[in-house]
Amino acid sequence: MQLGILYFPKxxxxxxxxxxxxxxxxxxxxxxxxxxxxxxxxxxGDYLGQxxxxxxxxxxxxxxxxxxxxxxxxxxxxxxxxxxRLPGEAQKIDRMMEAFANWYCQCNPGIFQSTDACxxxxxxxxxxxTSLHNPNVKDKPPFERFMSxxxxxxxxxxxxxxxxxxxxxxxxxxxxxxxxxDGNDLTHTFFNPSREGWLLKLxxxxxxxxxxxxxxxxxxxxxxxxxxxxxxxxxxxxNCKGQKIKACKTDGDGRVVEGKHQSYKISAASQExxxxxxxxxxxxxxxxxxxxxxxxxKKKVTSKK
Numbered sequence: 001m002q003l004g005i006l007y008f009p010k011x012x013x014x015x016x017x018x019x020x021x022x023x024x025x026x027x028x029x030x031x032x033x034x035x036x037x038x039x040x041x042x043x044x045g046d047y048l049g050q051x052x053x054x055x056x057x058x059x060x061x062x063x064x065x066x067x068x069x070x071x072x073x074x075x076x077x078x079x080x081x082x083x084x085r086l087p088g089e090a091q092k093i094d095r096m097m098e099a100f101a102n103w104y105c106q107c108n109p110g111i112f113q114s115t116d117a118c119x120x121x122x123x124x125x126x127x128x129x130t131s132l133h134n135p136n137v138k139d140k141p142p143f144e145r146f147m148s149x150x151x152x153x154x155x156x157x158x159x160x161x162x163x164x165x166x167x168x169x170x171x172x173x174x175x176x177x178x179x180x181x182d183g184n185d186l187t188h189t190f191f192n193p194s195r196e197g198w199l200l201k202l203x204x205x206x207x208x209x210x211x212x213x214x215x216x217x218x219x220x221x222x223x224x225x226x227x228x229x230x231x232x233x234x235x236x237x238x239n240c241k242g243q244k245i246k247a248c249k250t251d252g253d254g255r256v257v258e259g260k261h262q263s264y265k266i267s268a269a270s271q272e273x274x275x276x277x278x279x280x281x282x283x284x285x286x287x288x289x290x291x292x293x294x295x296x297x298k299k300k301v302t303s304k305k
Contacts, residue, residue, distance in 0.1 A: 010047060026054060030061035034083060041179040045084040049092025056095070063099045068107040072163075073118070074125060074170040076104050078177070081126075085179055094293055097122055111163075113155040116301050120153045123294045125167055126176075133175040143168045153301055214247040214264060221281045223274060229267035231274040235281070236263040 013029060016022040022032060033044050048059045066083070068076040080100055086093055101118040105111070112118045124146065131141050147164050220238040237243055247259030268274035 024054065026057035027061045030058045030065060033058070034062055034065040041083070042085040042087075045087045045096075046092070048084060049087045049089065049096055051091075051095070059096065059099055063103045066103070068104050070108070072166065072170070073104065073121060074167050077122060077125060081176055081178060090293060093290070097293075113157065114301075116297055117154040117159070120294055120297050120301070121150055121159070121167075123290050124150055125171060127290055127294075128168065129171050129176050132172055153298065155301065214245065214259075216281060219245065221278050223278060224265065226265060226267075231268045231271050232265055233268070233274055233278050234263050234265050
């Protein structure tokens, strides 16, 4: 039962219902997820993001467990994002942040002219947190860029500069604390691959063992013709041509060092195998879904003018 509740909340909750410990009342389930100690917060996020009628009701009740009155947006987001982990799917994130924005505006009337403004600014703050505190981001955004990102989001009007400045400084001084109990780390990735097998990377014909890692985030993949090796495909960064891919490898001494390639050309055993690898890689390539969600909501706000 414990494992079911920790990692499979839907089945775990059903078990508790069968044991008459819980009922399928949305508020009761939401309170259990909000207050229950030891529950896996990634599993909670996945459950709350589902679109089944009960899950949607539980999401609304879960959000309303938070007391956002008289909190600024960053304070509310800190509380909200600590109670679960945001899932990776854009549609789930959209539903959850929509519920957050609606409830925050109900708790704090008059701050925003619409929930769309709260929604957009919430994502801007989350992205700002990444930009300021991710060591891989070298170009740290100044306040002026953050302010420019959020122009016109309040039903076509600008938010007060003092409000934006306060939120910016809060994130700059203290990053979000995100629960880290999900197990969705490199161990999970390596032991649960979507596809596995042997490939040859051009330029190192003597390598017989896997010696490096190529993160797929924001990369592109395409088939290419190469005179040296048949059935080739290439990994490259389409948005930043000439920029090194943030890969790592082991050198001759066994030390892990940063890769220096702008693209990787890889050979498969056959054309069919190449095409299967390309399909698997395209499925696995990730983008930050926040940008698309913000762009769509900004377009909605603009269309209202």
